[in-house]
Each structure stands twice: as C-alpha cells, then as structure tokens.
Amino acid sequence: MTRRWRPSLGLVLGGALAGTLALSLGGLVVFRYLGPEIGYREAAVLLGSLIAAVTAVVGWLLVRLLLRPIRALETYAMAEGTAEVPRHYGTRETHATAQRVIAMAEALRDRETTVRAYTDHVTHEMKTPVSAIRAAVELMQDTAALSDEEHRLLARIDTARLQIETRLAALRRAAQAREVRYLGSTTLDRLAPDLTAAHPALRLDLDGRHTALPMGREGVAVVLDQLLNNAVEHGATRVTVTATQAAGKTTLDVQDNGSGISEGNAARIFDPFFTTRRDRGGTGMGLAVAANILAAHRGSIVYIPSPTGARFRVAWTTH
Structure with a gap:
C-alpha cells in the first residue's frame, strides 16, 4: 500500500493564515499600482475575482483536509462501527486521531460480540437440560404415587429449575442492555x-x-x-x-x-x-x-x- 503524504495541521492552518495575509497585502499593492494603468474599477473587479478564486481554493483545501475527514469519522462513530471505515483522514493529526477512534470502536465491538456470543451459548446450552428437568418433574408428578416428602422434594427441584430459567433470562437482558441505544433526550x-x-x-x-x-x-x-x-x-x-x-x-x-x-x-x-x-x-x-x-x-x-x-x-x- 502506497504511503500518502499528509500535511500537519499546523502547516494547513498556518498556510491558510499566511495566504490570507499575503493576499490582503498583495492586493493593496496591486491595486495601488494597477489602478492608474487600467482604471480603479477594472482593477477592483480583477482583484476581487482573484481574491474569490484563491479563497475558494483555500476553502476547498480546508474542507478536504479537515471538515470532510471529521464528518466521515463522526458518521462512522454514530453508526457504532457498522459504517465503512473512512479512507481519507486529511492531516497527520486527524489521521492519528481517526486510527485511535477506529481501533477503540473495533475493540469495543469485539468485546460486545464476545459477551453476546458467550451469553447466547450459555443460555442455549442450558435450555435443553432445564427443559429435561421440567419434563421429568411433570411426568413424575402426574404418574407416580409419591409420598408427601417426595412431593416436597419435587417441588424444590421444580423451584430450582424455575430459578435457573429466571437467571438465564436475566443474563440475556443484562447482555442486551449494553447493545440497546436510547438516543435523544427527555424530561x-x-x-x-x-x-x-x-x-x-x-x-x-x-x-x-x-x-x-x-x-x-x-x-x-x-x-x-x-x-x-x-x-x-x-x-x-x-x-x-x-x-x-x-x-x-x-x-x-x-x-x-x-x-x-x-x-x-x-x-x-x-x-x-x-x-x-x-x-x-x-x-x-x-x-x-x-x-x-x-x-x-x-x-x-x-x-x-x-x-x-x-x-x-x-x-x-x-x-
């Protein structure tokens, strides 16, 4: 992959300020000496057009090197890592910041995926034995002649089974709580x-x-x-x-x-x-x-x- 040259933020801002100052001073000099030659109105129109053109170029550079990379990174962050990774980072500073933000977003996404996968695996694997316990309890309660002590034992087993199911449901809710986004505000x-x-x-x-x-x-x-x-x-x-x-x-x-x-x-x-x-x-x-x-x-x-x-x-x- 070809390494791209990226200007520093200081160079971009310093260059924009220096260019603005040079354009202003140069315009005064040009207007002073060109006015008598072609007329002050024509000189003013020419100078205004030149200033507008140079300003447009500076504005385009600022948008390309600063505004567009920041907006692309904001879009990526708002999409919680599901959007396309920004390809243009502008200056060295925005590039370094973007790399850190993207790395952090990927680490968080991987961690949430791991937690969710583990939670889904545990709850899925526990579902079969818990269902088997419930079926066994119901079968024994319906078909067997049990003593009072055995009925109490089955009731405790069924209560434990119900508690396991409740804990598994709570575990799923806890994992989902970190994924749901409640954006906006309220009162x-x-x-x-x-x-x-x-x-x-x-x-x-x-x-x-x-x-x-x-x-x-x-x-x-x-x-x-x-x-x-x-x-x-x-x-x-x-x-x-x-x-x-x-x-x-x-x-x-x-x-x-x-x-x-x-x-x-x-x-x-x-x-x-x-x-x-x-x-x-x-x-x-x-x-x-x-x-x-x-x-x-x-x-x-x-x-x-x-x-x-x-x-x-x-x-x-x-x-």
Whole structure:
C-alpha cells in the first residue's frame, strides 16, 4: 500500500493564515499600482475575482483536509462501527486521531460480540437440560404415587429449575442492555404519565420536570421503573425524583421512604445476581441492567446512604 503524504495541521492552518495575509497585502499593492494603468474599477473587479478564486481554493483545501475527514469519522462513530471505515483522514493529526477512534470502536465491538456470543451459548446450552428437568418433574408428578416428602422434594427441584430459567433470562437482558441505544433526550414531565400509571401505589414528587435528561425516553423509563420497583418492594409509599443540571453534569436523584438498604448489602447491590429476595423470585439483575444501560450512554448510578429510605443518584456528563 502506497504511503500518502499528509500535511500537519499546523502547516494547513498556518498556510491558510499566511495566504490570507499575503493576499490582503498583495492586493493593496496591486491595486495601488494597477489602478492608474487600467482604471480603479477594472482593477477592483480583477482583484476581487482573484481574491474569490484563491479563497475558494483555500476553502476547498480546508474542507478536504479537515471538515470532510471529521464528518466521515463522526458518521462512522454514530453508526457504532457498522459504517465503512473512512479512507481519507486529511492531516497527520486527524489521521492519528481517526486510527485511535477506529481501533477503540473495533475493540469495543469485539468485546460486545464476545459477551453476546458467550451469553447466547450459555443460555442455549442450558435450555435443553432445564427443559429435561421440567419434563421429568411433570411426568413424575402426574404418574407416580409419591409420598408427601417426595412431593416436597419435587417441588424444590421444580423451584430450582424455575430459578435457573429466571437467571438465564436475566443474563440475556443484562447482555442486551449494553447493545440497546436510547438516543435523544427527555424530561420528567414527559415520563410522568407512564410512571404514575405503572406505579399506582406510589406517590411521585417530581422536581425539575422540564430539565433535559440526555438519554432517550425509553431508556430513562427503564432505569426509573427499576428504582421505583425496588422502592415498592422495600415498603415505600412515596418517592421524590429530582432532576438538576449544573457544571456540565445532569443528575437525577431518586429518594424513597421505604425500609432502605442495610450497610452490609449496600456495596453489593449493583453486582449481577445479588438479591435479598431470592425466595420471592428476585433475580438480582435489575440494578445491574440499569447500570449497564447508563454505562452505554455515558451515565452512572450510585447508592447514597440516607437516614430514611434509599437514595440513588443517576448522573450523565453533558460536555
């Protein structure tokens, strides 16, 4: 492959500035001496045409060397690596930046593909033995004369089978959470009707209703639904959601009046499969999925100790 010569960014910008200055000074000199010879009007027209032509050339060079490579790289990044890799990078600096961005995008894509492939493989391979356990339990319950103790044993086996199926479904959701993109923005005011309808047992107090949240409506709804579900499960009757924007950061504080989270469990609540409600069907994946969705959108979620109830803070960096 032929190595192309690429000018440096300093050379391009310096050359454009030097050319503009030289053209201005040269035009004054030419106008001063050419005007008396051919007439000032004709000299002005000639000089204007020359300036326009040279400016067009400089503009074309800037578009080719700076604007077009940047737009091509932006298109590639917005398409999350599925678009054609840009072929023209303009200056040395944009070329180096583009190479790093493309390498990072490919590494992220490979990692996500590996995680997805592993998740699909595990869930697919586990499906057959889990189905066999379910069929065996149903067959024994329907055909065999079992004692009470044996019925209890089968019930425990079936409960374990159901828990495995639930964990596998949660694992698939966790992997998919990093792939789904919720682009755009929304506000608490737009989300209020759906949140109220989905959680009728809660009194919702929404502050900063018109603050723009830098994530699509569906994504914010998934995160808030999980936090509100957790609040209900811990006995909360009231939740305050406060949106603020300051110093290049958008935050969403969610405070409930439930029983809260114990100090011993607080450090583990975002760990996949950690739950204190396993006997009631809890999978321990809700907060992990919410954290994954936020991480895919330059956001984060943390638990903040509170004297009453539980408090979570969702934050996005907006600059």
